[in-house]
Amino acid sequence: MQINLSNLGKRYNYEWIFRNLTYTFESGTSYAILGHNGSGKSTLLTVISGHNLHSEGEINYKTGGKDIPVEKIYSSLSLTAPYLELVEEFSLLEMIGFHTRFKPLRQNLTALELIDRMGLQKSKHKFVKDFSSGMKQRLKLGLAIYSQSELLLLDEPTTNLDQEGVAWYQEHVAQNRSNRLIIVGSNILHEYSFCDQHLRISDYHVVPTAKRKL
Numbered sequence: 001m002q003i004n005l006s007n008l009g010k011r012y013n014y015e016w017i018f019r020n021l022t023y024t025f026e027s028g029t030s031y032a033i034l035g036h037n038g039s040g041k042s043t044l045l046t047v048i049s050g051h052n053l054h055s056e057g058e059i060n061y062k063t064g065g066k067d068i069p070v071e072k073i074y075s076s077l078s079l080t081a082p083y084l085e086l087v088e089e090f091s092l093l094e095m096i097g098f099h100t101r102f103k104p105l106r107q108n109l110t111a112l113e114l115i116d117r118m119g120l121q122k123s124k125h126k127f128v129k130d131f132s133s134g135m136k137q138r139l140k141l142g143l144a145i146y147s148q149s150e151l152l153l154l155d156e157p158t159t160n161l162d163q164e165g166v167a168w169y170q171e172h173v174a175q176n177r178s179n180r181l182i183i184v185g186s187n188i189l190h191e192y193s194f195c196d197q198h199l200r201i202s203d204y205h206v207v208p209t210a211k212r213k214l
């Protein structure tokens with residue numbers, strides 16, 4: 001897969017979040033979008049995922065030499081982000097069953113095998129609403145990393161994870177990155193240390209033009 005951004009810009013009302021962003025993302029490479037709080041990392045990820053419209057420029061997706069229209073890109077991607085909600089009323093097994101009706105798992109994993117990989121064996125019948133915040137994050141990551149998707153978008157992936165959870169994330173993302181395009185939005189090194197390329201969103205902030213001297 002290849003994603004080409006060409007002079008891409010996004011603004012909310014009158015505020016430009018980024019402008020003149022020209023960049024290419026390619027499968028087999030992992031990218032980190034870096035920047036301070038409020039710099040626009042999540043905004044760029046939501047634009048790339050097709051959930052948020054850009055304001056200027058172009059974004060193009062290609063796989064196997066064929067263009068993918070933005071309205072179809074959801075079927076090639078999986079993502080995790082702090083604003084994405086799980087279905088709290090489901091048990092863990094029901095949650096995985098629901099998710100896999102839309103997106104099958106990689107390597108033909110069964111729900112129980114995924115639960116094993118997430119280390120949540122004791123909680124397969126527990127309701128998601130009764131999960132700790134770290135368990136919910138592990139579940140979100142497990143569903144994203146182990147879904148069949150060429151494009152994996154990870155926004156603040158280790159939110160709520162303890163040291164063991166962070167190690168789990170690093171191990172499983174490393175095992176599932178080959179031939180995939182991975183983009184991580186982060187400002188924490190342990191979330192993006194495996195990434196080959198870094199894109200600093202502040203390089204695309206609009207610098208106010210200096211007032212002309214009279």
Ligand SMILES: Nc1ncnc2c1ncn2[C@@H]1O[C@H](COP(=O)(O)OP(=O)(O)OP(=O)(O)O)[C@@H](O)[C@H]1O
Nearest residue numbers: 012013017035036037038039040041042043044185
């Ligand atoms: N729906 C929206 N409407 C208006 N402004 C928004 C909207 N979403 C985000 N913003 C603004 O866009 C800017 C970038 O926010 P964004 O969430 O993309 O930053 P971020 O780099 O991901 O931040 P953080 O590290 O805190 O998660 C912020 O000024 C934010 O207030």
